[in-house]
Amino acid sequence: MTTILKLENLNYGYEDGGFRRQILKDLSYEFEKGQFYTILGPSGSGKTTLLSIIAGLDKQESGKIYYEGDDLDKIGLYKYRRNKIGIVFQQYNLISYLTGLENIELAMTETDNAIPKNQKEVAYALLEKFGIVKSKADRLVTKLSGGEQQRVAIARAIASNVDLIFADEPTGNLDTATEQEIIKIFRMLTEEFGKTVIVVTHSNVVSQLSDHRVVLNEGQLKDI
Numbered sequence: 001m002t003t004i005l006k007l008e009n010l011n012y013g014y015e016d017g018g019f020r021r022q023i024l025k026d027l028s029y030e031f032e033k034g035q036f037y038t039i040l041g042p043s044g045s046g047k048t049t050l051l052s053i054i055a056g057l058d059k060q061e062s063g064k065i066y067y068e069g070d071d072l073d074k075i076g077l078y079k080y081r082r083n084k085i086g087i088v089f090q091q092y093n094l095i096s097y098l099t100g101l102e103n104i105e106l107a108m109t110e111t112d113n114a115i116p117k118n119q120k121e122v123a124y125a126l127l128e129k130f131g132i133v134k135s136k137a138d139r140l141v142t143k144l145s146g147g148e149q150q151r152v153a154i155a156r157a158i159a160s161n162v163d164l165i166f167a168d169e170p171t172g173n174l175d176t177a178t179e180q181e182i183i184k185i186f187r188m189l190t191e192e193f194g195k196t197v198i199v200v201t202h203s204n205v206v207s208q209l210s211d212h213r214v215v216l217n218e219g220q221l222k223d224i
């Protein structure tokens with residue numbers, strides 16, 4: 001197997017009222033290409049903090065991150081976010097005054113990666129693949145259910161032709177039946193599209209369907 005993301009001796013902490021709390025302690029881990037990972041751990045253990053750092057939204061205090069062998073400092077965090085990764089959030093974070101289709105098309109323009117010429121057809125097809133038919137794709141995203149908005153958000157995450165998808169509690173706002181449907185889509189991302197998926201979750205339902213369950217505890221990641 002090939003490593004897509006390598007974390008090497010990451011350290012990160014917060015100052016809180018004059019007291020320093022170390023969240024990541026010499027954390028090292030390797031994520032393999034095409035696999036579905038869930039990151040579990042007690043509330044406050046630092047899962048969201050870790051995701052922010054490995055998604056290039058924040059910077060570790062020390063240690064190195066390599067994407068396909070290249071140091072993130074060399075790639076640059078902006079280019080890393082723009083060209084290498086997609087992110088799915090608990091609150092969907094779609095652009096509310098655009099339709100599902102327009103959200104996807106916008107994501108296609110916000111990358112330097114090659115995007116097909118027939119952008120609109122590809123965007124419709126991608127949404128349809130994830131269960132959003134044309135009549136829904138043409139609707140303002142605020143007029144879609146939570147589960148439907150999350151389908152659009154997952155389609156948006158891969159629309160820029162990236163290989164690595166992060167998600168933070170993507171089913172946190174959804175009922176159990178919808179959660180199952182969303183997990184099927186994450187599985188599809190790895191099995192059909194060959195993407196690597198890294199999901200932070202408290203849900204056992206989600207973690208049971210992942211290839212690798214990893215726990216963040218006392219600043220380190222361990223396979224369980």
Ligand SMILES: Nc1ncnc2c1ncn2[C@@H]1O[C@H](COP(=O)(O)OP(=O)(O)OP(=O)(O)O)[C@@H](O)[C@H]1O
Nearest residue numbers: 014015016023041042043044045046047048049050
């Ligand atoms: N900007 C900040 N300044 C100070 N402390 C922070 C900051 N952001 C997060 N923390 C603290 O760092 C710890 C880890 O937070 P984080 O949100 O990463 O945990 P988590 O494992 O994702 O939690 P949960 O499962 O509850 O979402 C918490 O104690 C939190 O209060």
